[in-house]
Amino acid sequence: MAKQVQLYINGEFIDSASKNMIPVTNPATQEIIAQVPCATAEEVNTAVASAKAVFHEWKETPVSERARVMMRYQALLKEHHDEIAEILATETGKTFDDAKGDVWRGIEVVEHAANVPSLLMGESLENVARGIDTYSYTQPLGVCAGITPFNFPAMIPLWMFPLSIACGNTFILKPSEQDPLTPTRLVELFEQAGAPKGVLQVIHGGKDQVDMLLDHPDIRALSFVGSVPVGQYIYRRGTENMKRVQAFAGAKNHCVIMPDADKNQVINNLVGASVGAAGQRCMAISCAVFVGKAKEWIPELAEALAKVRPGAWDDKDAGYGPLISPQAKDRVLSMIQQGKDEGADCLVDGTECQVEGFPDGNWVGPTFFSKVTADMEIYKNEIFGPVLCGMEAESLEEAIALVNANPFGNGTSIFTANGAAARKYQHEVEVGQVGINVPIPVPLPFFSFTGWKNSFYGDLHAYGKQAVRFYSETKTITARWPEAGIAQGPNMTIELK
């Protein structure tokens, strides 16, 4: 019997009383490596009650002490980087280097969280009126919660709980049921870093457990990362329950290729950005828009894509791993079939992909369509697999119009040698994260992760200064300390002089 993943409630790892288990599988073999419980209502309520009970003490813990927990945590994560990456690779199928990257991007957010004292500083101005000063403080909200997707089981939980907790909140994490072992290890190390009991709690499960968090009156703010339908649902139900919600959702990211770009750079970058991590990245390039003569590079790009070979996580020559589940594989295969039926030109077809020694893996080979048009389903939907859609435009203006008409707005990039074209693109494109000769423009944590349109519901984004605002309230104080007593008589106006 595979081991049962434990809940983490009030500083203790405990077995759930639930009989409802979801198997966690190795996606290269289908071997069941763990069973994840769907926490009972009582367990979820206990976790929230415990997070609420320790909030006051944690909020009163000096900010420098809270920051020091993050410093120790960063050091521990670095010390255990390879070990975490191996757990992550086993349950997601990511190649070892890619798994290390997943962990590393999370470590960078913990580093950012260690800077929380300066991030939390408010504003002040003296003499806003005669003898009156105004200043603001940033205070934590209370109990916050995070619901995370399968595709970055280290990075995305680390986008959420370290910053929220560093701000003085307590936090309930509900990781993806498809890969809960990586977050479990992250939480063990957080405890080892000296985080007091109860500031972080972990409950497992799926929709029912998420609903319990969405409806719980003691949860003040909720961060979500995942697909569009679930993101919309969570945003609606969370805000209906008067919570602060940020919901990061799906994507269709375009790369615009100008004919003056460096051809080799374009091809090398597009290969990695489209099929890397089996295309299971919210910032993957899933659509390449060739402007004018750049379309002449399509055959060479097809050749380069066809050379990429998926494989097991510890195969050093593998370009990427399997899809997360047989259901995800079936979905991607049916989208590929749909693209063929719709009349797109399938130049590289990954549907018959086999990996020696792993007959049961969820493999899909690199797939490249050209002649994709905006009315096709393979263009309109996020495929979330190693599939690149090739499109053509006559001019930069036409390419910008195409990208802007797309309902998603997570990331985009332009490859060009022309500064004016790049400037026009960055200014006019309606997408939240833009790369110029950079294929996947994920900002480092001192900036924020700023998806737009159907890729994000809410206003304050992940990490950077925006996340600190999301996880806190601002209190503004107006103070007068008269030297010789307050002026005589009531003041009947609102005017301050």
Ligand code: NAD
């Ligand atoms: P998902 O929406 O299926 O699941 C995400 C989380 O929501 C999981 O914890 C899951 O248990 C929970 N959930 C699933 N169904 C639910 C329901 N009906 N009600 C309430 N909760 C539910 O997403 P996924 O397949 O794990 O992740 C892939 C998706 O995440 C892709 O669409 C990808 O683009 C997106 N993503 C977006 C970003 C971003 O920053 N915009 C980053 C990473 C992933």
